[in-house]
Amino acid sequence: MTTLRLTDVLASLGAFAGPVPLPPPAGRFDRPEVPADLAPALATLAPAVRARVLDPLGRGEPPPAPGRPRTLSLPGAEVDTPARQVDERTCGAAVLAMLRLAGDPRRALEVCRWPAGAAAAFVVAQRELHARAVRGPGGVPWWPAALGTPPWGAARAARYGRVRYSHRVVGGRTARRVLGAAVEAVARGVPVPLYTGGDLARGVSTAVPRHVVLLTAVHDGVATLYEPSSGRLHAVPIPALVAAGREGGDRRLLTAALGGWPHVVWALLPLDARG
Numbered sequence: 001m002t003t004l005r006l007t008d009v010l011a012s013l014g015a016f017a018g019p020v021p022l023p024p025p026a027g028r029f030d031r032p033e034v035p036a037d038l039a040p041a042l043a044t045l046a047p048a049v050r051a052r053v054l055d056p057l058g059r060g061e062p063p064p065a066p067g068r069p070r071t072l073s074l075p076g077a078e079v080d081t082p083a084r085q086v087d088e089r090t091c092g093a094a095v096l097a098m099l100r101l102a103g104d105p106r107r108a109l110e111v112c113r114w115p116a117g118a119a120a121a122f123v124v125a126q127r128e129l130h131a132r133a134v135r136g137p138g139g140v141p142w143w144p145a146a147l148g149t150p151p152w153g154a155a156r157a158a159r160y161g162r163v164r165y166s167h168r169v170v171g172g173r174t175a176r177r178v179l180g181a182a183v184e185a186v187a188r189g190v191p192v193p194l195y196t197g198g199d200l201a202r203g204v205s206t207a208v209p210r211h212v213v214l215l216t217a218v219h220d221g222v223a224t225l226y227e228p229s230s231g232r233l234h235a236v237p238i239p240a241l242v243a244a245g246r247e248g249g250d251r252r253l254l255t256a257a258l259g260g261w262p263h264v265v266w267a268l269l270p271l272d273a274r275g
Helices: 006-012 036-043 047-054 091-103 105-112 118-133 151-157 172-187 238-242 251-257
Strands: 165-169 192-197 209-219 222-227 232-237 263-270
Touching (some): 091 118, 091 192, 165 172, 172 209, 172 238, 232 238
Antiparallel strands (some): 165 263, 192 263, 222 232
């Protein structure tokens, strides 16, 4: 009973648990298309800076080793400027911002060339996306900003190029199916935001979504996750991730990658990536 989460109850009631979207076509979204008009500007950048602009999530680099997280730097001229969330409410917004940069080289170049620096640009992006995610469909704020980014608001604001997202609860019998779909989407090139949290063993207030990370890549049985409070990339065995923290795998590695929380409780899945 102590591992019970609110999302288990929601899943048992069928709430936020519709059909899992089809996976994106293999190979179509591995790398975003670079507009031809960006070529001259990209040519002026140093090779290392250009690489961060074209690959903000570092998916073209070797993944970090399990237990040895690596800093994820913002696309800019500054050396090792971590892609960190700006405050305790903006983990979701930081994930959404990095997701957009990864799917849009034009936005990544804007961050690189921001007059006040990439870190300042990242703060602005987080504030804007957080404000957008707490608004309802009509643009009226209806979710308390102090509670962070709700999954349904994040799904509405999430973009990876032209890919949009839906959200599914991770709980009960659906947990492995939803997380399996998340891993499959990432294997085909589309990053997936994941909400993390605790359970009743830590108290009622922790048995709900508490943090957001980004599943960026999967390779050779290992998943890479961007954790925004530290601005680092973590490596976790895929079986441990798909188990949603309930069983198997290295709990220590998983908890560190999930921002200090033991479970994955919600996922944003690509909705129209086949279009």
